[in-house]
Every structure is written in C-alpha cells, then in structure tokens.
Amino acid sequence: MAATVSEQRWRVARTALADQTDRFLDLVRATPPAAKATAHWSVVDTLAHVGSLAWYYVCLVDPEHRPLPVPGLHRQLPDITVDTVADFNDVLLRHLTERDPQALADRLRADVGQLLLASEGRRPDETVPWLGGARVPLAGLCAHLVNELLIHGHDVAHVTGRPWSLPGRDAALFMELFLAGVVRHGYGRLIDGGAPPSERPVVVEFRSAYAAPVRLMLHRGRMTFAAPDARPDARIDHDPGTLNLMMFGRVSRARAVLTGKVRISGRRPWLLPGFLRKFRTPS
Template sequence: MTAPITHDQWKATRAAVRQTGDRFAEMVATTREPQARATADWSVADTAAHVAAIASMYVSVVRPGAVPLPAFAVEDRLLATTVDTVGELNDLTLRSFTERDPRLLAHRLRTDIDRLLRVSDGLDPAEPVTWLGGSRVPVAGVLAHLLNELLIHGRDIARAIGARWVIPARDAALFFELFVIGMVRHDVGRLLETDEPPRERRIAVEFRSRHTTPVTLVLRDGRVSVEGPGRGADVRLSFDPVTLNLMLFGRVSRARAALTGKVAVRGRRPWLLPAFLRTVRLPATRYPGPQPGGAPAGADAAPAP
C-alpha cells in the first residue's frame, strides 16, 4: 500500500534539512569542547562525524550511481544491517571516517547537505530507494531520517556543551510520517529481524498526533503493515512527535513520556504495547554521567530547552 507525499511535505522536509543542518553545523563549528561526552561512547566530535558520514552516504542512496558510495559505506554491510547490529556499522563508519576537526566537519556537513538537496531535486519524493537491511524507503523518508539524525544528535551535543537546541514538533513529525510509515508501506527488509520467534498474535497500534495523519501499524507473525485508523486497534497512542522520537531512540524513558502526558496510551489492550515495541524498535544510545545543568543522564533526561 503506497501513499502520496505532498508537495508541501517535500518542500517542508527539504527546508528543514537545510535549516537544521545549518544550525547543527554552526553549533559544531563554534564549540570549544569537541571532546566533551555527547553519549557514553561518542564525543561531540565523534557525534558530528557520525552525522556528517550519514549525509555523505545519503547522496549515493537517493541517487544511486550519481556518485560512488563513500569508502566507509560497504554495500554488503549496509544490506545485512539490522536494528540490533547498526552499532557495528556505526563503529565501522567512524573508524573509516577519521575527520574530527569541528570546523572541517561543519564544512563537510554543509557541503554534503547541499549535494543531497541538489541530487534529490526533481526526484519523485515517493519513489522508494534501498536503505539499511534491504529495506525500501521513499526518497523523502531518507531526507526525513537525516533530519531526525540532525535533531536528535544536535540535542546530544547541545546537552554536552550547555547550548540551546530546539526540536520543532512539525520537523519531528516528518520522521514518523515519511520515514517510519514510508518504510513500512514499502518494505522493512530484514531491518527488524531478531533471534526471537515471531509472535502469531496480531497487535494493532493506532498512532495519532496533531502533526500527522492518523494511522495504524499492525504486527503479526513478525511482519509490520499499515492500515487506516479504525475500531480494530488494540492500542491507541496519542503523541507529541518530539517526545515519541526521543522515546524511540532511548533519550526519554517510556515512563517519563507517559508521566508528562506527551505520549498517552489507551485502547482495549494497552498492555500489548511493550510486545509491539520489542519488534517495532529503533536503536537507543547509552549516556555518560550527569549532564550540564544537573540534569540526570540516560533515557530519563529531560529534553534540552
């Protein structure tokens, strides 16, 4: 089942990538603390290199053949990657992508975002391209994924150096609607594979927010599909897109998201949501000790101002 991506969505995604990329690059270029810990494993400079590497790789992903894949993007490794092994791909990338000078990283990020916007200009934003694990993601979804990387890792860096970082809800919503739903509509490939046997029980979760079109994701026999909203949902989840993304990537705990009211769970069988999220999941990140301003580290940390 496919869905059109509107001109307004495509225009908004491209503008947000440009604007957020500029914000991110400026923050990185002017930092005086490139070795500060942004995550448990990565410094500010490592985190910036990670995002710059993704921007570089996505030029080849959205326009296959236009430019060669970067040396660190081993194609067979990309196709074999799952959510549970993406950390290994990240480690390989950072070992190969060796630049750590903040100013040079900021310049390279801006350059590759320019290239990405240029090579994607004129493409059908709904056209699927091959992504990690052999999944198929619309072109607009690839840009929305880069936007989310900029937003989430921009927050990581801002917390590490005590800077201000804003995540607009409308931009966060693009990740869910264009990337997550876009991939499920086409093909998730082997991205969500686990060693656990698939559950036969059907679990349907309806997602609603002020910034997205209502939609239901259905998990059955280890496979995920998209349905329209309706009475068949086991769980009804209303969400603030910023909080949902932070929760899915382990920056905010499920308990905190619920207590703040930014993610509300209702429905006939709300207890099925944890089983659903064990399969429909995204990589989380480990965090170091207390962050600037005394905020606790880890998944329970409050969003940056």
C-alpha cells in the same frame, strides 16, 4: 494514510533538512569538540557520524558522487538490523578519520546541499536501497537525516546545558515519512528479531498534531499498515520530539508518559510492549 507522499510534505521535509542542518552546525560550532556528547562519542565524533550519513545518502541519490571510503560496504549493508546499526556506525567512523571540526562541518553542509539538489524534481516516493535490504522513499531519506540532526543535536546541547528543541513539525517527519515509508515499501531484515511471532494481530495507532495518524498492525511477526476500519488495540498520542527521544533511548518511557507528552489509551494497551519490541529503533 495516503499511499504516496504529497508534494507539500516533500517540501516540508526538504525545508526541514536545510533548517535543521543550519541549527545543528551552529550548535556544534559553539560547543567544545572534544567534550563527550554520548558515552562513546565526542562532539566531533558525533559531527563525523552525522556527516557520514549525509555522505552515504548523497551516494544513494547521485551514483556519480564520490563513494564512502569503506571497503566492502555494499556487502555489509543487507545484513544490518536495528540491533547491529551501532556496529555499522563504528565501521564508518573507523574509516572516516577526519576530525577537524571545520572540515567536517563544511562537508556536512555540502553533502546536504548536494542531496537536496540531486533529489530536486524527483518523486518523493521514489525509493532507494537502505540498510538491511529496506527500501526508503526519498522523502523518508530526508526525514531520517532530519531526525539524526535533532537527536544528536540533543546530545551535543546536553554538553553545555544549552536549550535544544525538537520542533513538532520537523520531528513528526520521522514517523510519517521514514518509518511509515519503510513499512510501505519494504523493511527487509531491518527489524528482524524483537518480539516472537504471534497469531494475535496487534493494531497500534500513532497520533500527533503535526501529521495524519499512522495505524500499523503486527501479525505473525510482520509489520504492515492496518486496514482503515481496523480497531486499534492501543493509541499513542504524542509530541513527536518526545516520542523520537524515547524511541532512541534518550528519554525513558516512564518520563515520556509522566510528562503527558506520550499518552497511551485504547481497548488493549497491554499489548503495546510486545508491539514495540518489534517496531523499534536503535537505542
């Protein structure tokens, strides 16, 4: 995999963010705001959550932007891990009390527009500080927000049974630009915990039709890129949307495999569960 993000992939990420914002807002407008989108959030809470991330991301790329009204936020960020992200989200929602759907939709659209404007002309691999002390490239920041729109769009669509697709081209950005980006630039404490350190290196290759393969190695508790000539212990051929839904707990691993949208192969596939206990996302 290339050491930097190409301008072409940067354009794809920016276009995907604009397109998926429009799709998500169209869906939310057509859904009862008080209906339950998840076990804990209504549709309007979900909109507020996605909006809080867009607001935060604008602050990361534009220091002049109005900060989030959360006291002590910057002191909390370095200690967050994937296992405590839910607590962080709850803190944001307690302080962001606006629940008028139109006001939230207008703010999300404005903040996404400002994020795209503030990052225009900048290098896609320029990094900003993120949760848990991770460093995220600008392209990865856009890719993460695209994934939030896709995953939470899936939650909202479930309320009324409306169809909601996770287009492969856009869903693939999460692995290619965000996850690979934080491994490349430093993930800090973000994935602390999970699997205990092991002396045996485990190499896993992720492959889809929409991006170059990503080959990662877990060794002694650290996640890095594997050497180009390293033989994978396991390969995951996947539909990116299904993989993302699986990683965020919306689709079970059994279902993802049985549908054929996540296919596991390789010489030592039994090592994959330990790898995934470390290489994980909030679910």
